[in-house]
C-alpha cells in the first residue's frame with residue numbers, strides 16, 4: 001500500500017518575534033519522521049512524505065496514496081490546529097490514521113474536554129478559566145484551595161508548564177496567570193493541584209479500545225509538588241524514572257484503566273491516545289488531559305511505555321496503522 005505521512009517539522013514553522021521559548025515544542029524532528037517511515041516500510045508499505053502546511057496541501061492533491069498516517073500538529077496557535085490536516089483529508093474523502101477533526105479540536109481545549117469527561121463520570125480537578133484582566137482579579141474567589149496549578153488552556157508538550165506553575169496563594173496566581181495570558185495569547189487555567197502519583201496511560205485500537213500500558217512517572221528528587229514540567233520533560237533522563245506497569249494497588253489500577261477508556265470513548269477518540277492522570281492519596285484518578293495525537297518520537301512517553309511493555313517502536317507504529325486500516329476495509333487489499 002502507498003502510505004502518505006503528514007507531519008510538521010520544527011524547522012518548517014515560522015516563528016513570530018514575541019514567541020515563547022517553547023513555541024516549537026510540539027513539532028517533530030526529522031529523526032521522528034524517519035523512524036516512523038522506516039516502521040511503515042518495514043511492514044511492507046511504501047511511504048510518501050507529504051509534510052505539513054502548504055507543502056501538505058500541494059502534495060496531497062498531487063500524490064496518490066491509499067491512507068495518510070498523520071502526525072501533523074497543525075499551524076498557528078488556534079485551539080483547533082491539530083484538526084487542520086484531518087479536516088482536509090475528510091474534505092478529499094481520504095482515509096487517515098487517528099482521531100477525527102472534531103475530537104482533535106475538542107481535546108486541545110482542556111476546559112471543554114474536562115467538562116465532557118466529567119459528564120461521563122470521570123473525576124477531574126476543579127478549575128477556573130481566566131480570559132481577561134477582569135477574571136484575573138477574581139482569582140481569590142476561585143472556590144478551591146491552594147496550592148493550585150496554572151497552565152495555558154490550549155497547549156500540549158508541557159508548553160507553559162514550568163517550574164513556577166504551582167502557586168501557593170492568589171497573589172502568586174495573579175502574577176503567573178498574567179504572564180501566561182500575555183505570552184501565550186490564549187485563556188489560562190487555574191486548577192486545583194492534585195498531590196499524588198503521576199500516571200500516564202496509553203490506549204490503542206477501536207471496538208474495543210485497549211490499554212497498552214499504565215506508566216508512573218517518579219521524580220528522582222522528592223519535592224513538595226512534583227510537576228512533569230517542560231524542564232523535566234527536556235531533561236527526563238536525569239530527573240525522572242519511569243515505572244511501567246505502574247506498581248500501584250490493583251484496585252487503583254482498575255480505576256485508572258476504567259477512567260482512561262471511559263474518557264477515550266466519551267471524547268470519540270480513535271486508534272490511539274495517551275491520557276494523563278494524578279492519583280489522589282485516596283487512590284482516585286483525576287483526569288488532567290488526553291492526547292489523541294501523542295508524540296511518536298523515540299523519546300515520547302507513549303514509545304517509552306510501549307517499550308517497557310515489550311513492544312518495539314515499529315510494533316507500536318504498525319498497531320496504530322492497523323487500527324486505522326481496519327476502519328477502512330476498502331483500503332485492505334486481499
Ligand SMILES: Nc1ncnc2c1ncn2[C@@H]1O[C@H](COP(=O)(O)OP(=O)(O)OP(=O)(O)O)[C@@H](O)[C@H]1O
Pocket residue numbers: 125149151155156157158159161191192193194195198226227228229276278288289291
Ligand atoms: N491539576 C494538576 N495537579 C497536579 N499536577 C498537574 C495538574 N495539572 C497539570 N499538572 C502537571 O503538569 C503536567 C503537564 O500538564 P498537562 O498534562 O495538562 O500538560 P500538557 O502540556 O498537555 O502535557 P503533554 O506533554 O502530555 O501534552 C502534568 O503531567 C502534571 O505533572
Ligand SMILES: [Mg+2]
Pocket residue numbers: 158276289
Ligand atoms: Mg500531559
